[in-house]
Amino acid sequence: xxxxxxxxxxxxxxxxxxxxxxxxxxxxxxxxxxxxxxxxxxxxxxxxxxxxxxxxxxxxxxxxxxxxxxxxxxxxxxxxxxxxxxxxxxxxxxxxxxxxxxxxxxxxxxxxxxxxxxxxxxxxxxxxxxxxxxxxxxxxxxxxxxxxxxxxxxxxxxxxxxxxxxxxxxxxxxxxxxxxxxxxxxxxxxx
Amino acid sequence: xxxxxxxxxxxxxxxxxxxxxxxxxxxxxxxxxxxxxxxxxxxxxxxxxxxxxxxxxxxxxxxxxxxxxxxxxxxxxxxxxxxxxxxxxxxxxxxxxxxxxxxxxxxxxxxxxxxxxxxxxxxxxxxxxxxxxxxxxxxxxxxxxxxxxxxxxxxxxxxxxxxxxxxxxxxxxxxxxxxxxxxxxxxxxxxxxxxxxxxxxxxxxxxxxxxxxxxxxxxxxxxxxxxxxxxxxxxxxxxxxxxxxxxxxxxxxxxxxxxxxxxxxxxxxxxxxxxxxxxxxxxxxxxxxxxxxxxxxxxxxxxxxxxxxxxxxxxxxxxxxxxxxxxxxxxxxxxxxxxxxxxxxxxxxxxxxxxxxxxxxxxxxxxxxxxxxxxxxxxxxxxxxxxxxxxxxxxxxxxxxxxxxxxxxxxxxxxxxxxxxxxxxxxxxxxxxxxxxxxxxxxxxxxxxxxxxxxxxxxxxxxxxxxxxxxxxxx
Numbered sequence: 168x169x170x171x172x173x174x175x176x177x178x179x180x181x182x183x184x185x186x187x188x189x190x191x192x193x194x195x196x197x198x199x200x201x202x203x204x205x206x207x208x209x210x211x212x213x214x215x216x217x218x219x220x221x222x223x224x225x226x227x228x229x230x231x232x233x234x235x236x237x238x239x240x241x242x243x244x245x246x247x248x249x250x251x252x253x254x255x256x257x258x259x260x261x262x263x264x265x266x267x268x269x270x271x272x273x274x275x276x277x278x279x280x281x282x283x284x285x286x287x288x289x290x291x292x293x294x295x296x297x298x299x300x301x302x303x304x305x306x307x308x309x310x311x312x313x314x315x316x317x318x319x320x321x322x323x324x325x326x327x328x329x330x331x332x333x334x335x336x337x338x339x340x341x342x343x344x345x346x347x348x349x350x351x352x353x354x355x356x357x358x
Numbered sequence: 359x360x361x362x363x364x365x366x367x368x369x370x371x372x373x374x375x376x377x378x379x380x381x382x383x384x385x386x387x388x389x390x391x392x393x394x395x396x397x398x399x400x401x402x403x404x405x406x407x408x409x410x411x412x413x414x415x416x417x418x419x420x421x422x423x424x425x426x427x428x429x430x431x432x433x434x435x436x437x438x439x440x441x442x443x444x445x446x447x448x449x450x451x452x453x454x455x456x457x458x459x460x461x462x463x464x465x466x467x468x469x470x471x472x473x474x475x476x477x478x479x480x481x482x483x484x485x486x487x488x489x490x491x492x493x494x495x496x497x498x499x500x501x502x503x504x505x506x507x508x509x510x511x512x513x514x515x516x517x518x519x520x521x522x523x524x525x526x527x528x529x530x531x532x533x534x535x536x537x538x539x540x541x542x543x544x545x546x547x548x549x550x551x552x553x554x555x556x557x558x559x560x561x562x563x564x565x566x567x568x569x570x571x572x573x574x575x576x577x578x579x580x581x582x583x584x585x586x587x588x589x590x591x592x593x594x595x596x597x598x599x600x601x602x603x604x605x606x607x608x609x610x611x612x613x614x615x616x617x618x619x620x621x622x623x624x625x626x627x628x629x630x631x632x633x634x635x636x637x638x639x640x641x642x643x644x645x646x647x648x649x650x651x652x653x654x655x656x657x658x659x660x661x662x663x664x665x666x667x668x669x670x671x672x673x674x675x676x677x678x679x680x681x682x683x684x685x686x687x688x689x690x691x692x693x694x695x696x697x698x699x700x701x702x703x704x705x706x707x708x709x710x711x712x713x714x715x716x717x718x719x720x721x722x723x724x725x726x727x728x729x730x731x732x733x734x735x736x737x738x739x740x741x742x743x744x745x746x747x748x749x750x751x752x753x754x755x756x757x758x759x760x761x762x763x764x765x766x767x768x769x770x771x772x773x774x775x776x777x778x779x780x781x782x783x784x785x786x787x788x789x790x791x792x793x794x795x796x797x798x799x800x801x802x803x804x805x806x807x808x809x810x811x812x813x814x815x816x817x818x819x820x821x822x823x824x825x826x827x828x829x830x831x832x833x
Binding site: 182183184185187190194195197198199200201202212217241242247248249250251269271272276277280281326331339340342343344346347349350353357 | 374375379380381382384386395396398399402403407409412423424440442443445446449491492493495507508509510511512514515518519520521523525527557558561562588591593657675676679769770771778788790791792793796797
């Protein structure tokens with residue numbers, strides 16, 4: 168995984184609460200055996216009409232959304248299933264961070280393991296972002312701060328070990344494999 | 359000794375390395391359940407790193423999500439219609455062969471929905487840590503196990519190391535007092551709980567369901583409750599094991615035998631929250647006041663008693679968007695609304711007692727004209743038992759379709775879908791937009807409510823049918 172220290176981008180806003188993983192990537196696209204190409208299916212039922220043509224009025228289809236790496240969404244983003252295809256689809260679309268006031272547990276875990284930053288901020292800052300789509304925002308993972316174009320900076324929490332892994336491009340599996348002796352001892356004691 | 363909750367006891371027994379401020383705990387996993395949809399990329403990861411599966415004896419695979427329920431497709435008389443699903447089935451077969459994992463595949467008489475077969479085979483046991491690449495893994499918590507859903511990267515971690523890196527979650531006690539009334543089921547209870555605490559009310563927490571109403575539930579019913587913990591945002595839900603749990607497990611394939619059984623029960627009896635143990639939060643519910651529940655919107659927290667009306671909050675554009683999707687208006691009553699499809703199935707409500715309850719309502723009646731009713735048993739064992747008891751015939755005589763086991767119409771990725779704009783009363787767990795098919799409109803309810811809707815073709819209070827039946831029995 169590539170290290171992530173900070174990222175800067177305009178935002179795309181989906182101002183809905185409880186956006187579930189079935190919206191992020193509908194189940195019929197989960198019959199894949201790889202991670203590739205899911206970006207074109209991201210939000211498929213909101214993005215395309217029955218004939219498969221892009222809906223011009225959906226925000227991700229608008230010209231100004233292209234190249235945006237930060238998604239701002241309503242509270243409880245990523246609720247529902249454990250499908251890791253959800254962060255894979257968002258990353259493949261081009262997103263590198265999701266900002267909300269609350270992010271569902273399994274989605275947050277899955278995102279951290281793939282380099283998609285789940286950023287939870289306070290309601291006032293979030294409201295400002297909802298009201299100002301396309302704002303240029305900088306997210307600094309080293310200081311755990313979101314910098315708004317107003318000059319305001321907002322702290323966000325990230326689990327320390329996940330942050331360390333992201334900053335250094337470290338794979339958690341490597342860390343677990345190093346615990347082999349402790350795991351073997353546990354297995355012996357509990358055989 | 360400090361008083362501990364059930365969760366704390368199970369958690370601490372599985373810490374290979376306890377958490378510190380810098381690192382999460384290394385948590386040992388006793389049982390890893392694997393299915394075809396969330397595992398292929400994990401096996402690819404192992405292959406690319408030259409890793410083996412650490413404990414094949416703690417890993418059990420089956421196929422359920424993308425598999426067909428049409429017997430001809432299941433048993434290979436015709437090809438699986440969804441080609442990508444057929445590839446996924448093949449991939450799991452070859453991955454399990456390559457890595458030495460037991461697979462209960464399409465031809466196995468022990469196959470079924472992963473959360474139905476784990477308990478059915480006795481692999482699910484009190485005090486175990488259980489994971490699966492599926493958010494409804496919480497189901498197994500009904501046995502006093504700590505069971506939660508994980509993503510595919512973590513599936514790879516468990517395959518390779520039998521461990522996960524986890525931060526300790528908070529605890530939430532849901533105390534359910536009183537007793538459920540006749541015709542009000544475990545499904546209605548969990549829908550009411552989600553309605554009360556909200557779809558993110560349990561985020562960051564492990565729930566323990568406690569109290570007299572919970573103790574009175576059968577194992578099937580406890581599984582229904584724990585199953586939908588994730589619908590309240592909680593990764594896991596637990597119920598302390600008791601005599602009901604032990605009675606269910608005894609004699610099952612993976613359950614301890616003979617002297618091991620007695621030792622296991624002795625150990626399991628310690629798996630209770632100690633008096634005075636503290637939860638981070640507590641919520642109280644009175645079961646005796648509950649009615650059958652039904653959802654009206656596009657998440658499971660959008661739920662009302664069946665006699666109730668669709669809420670009509672002012673200035674709530676997300677609520678309005680949801681109602682527009684459902685074709686409902688604020689203030690209107692749900693009872694009497696015409697429906698198109700009834701689905702009885704899923705890891706929430708496709709065990710034998712669920713089918714028995716639905717059959718009690720349907721028996722001697724017909725599925726209403728123009729309504730499609732699909733009944734999909736949770737496992738091949740449930741299917742055989744339901745056939746032996748004559749339940750399958752009750753359904754087919756009424757005009758319902760009777761299928762092979764699988765996730766089927768709950769997830770709509772296997773050929774079983776609800777058409778755009780149609781209303782389905784479903785015993786499954788999610789009413790998200792498009793969950794049962796693009797444009798499908800899902801109303802979540804109990805097997806009794808779903809069966810009653812099949813008979814009348816409308817949203818119907820099932821208690822009319824159940825009480826009628828009761829009076830026949832008593833006369």
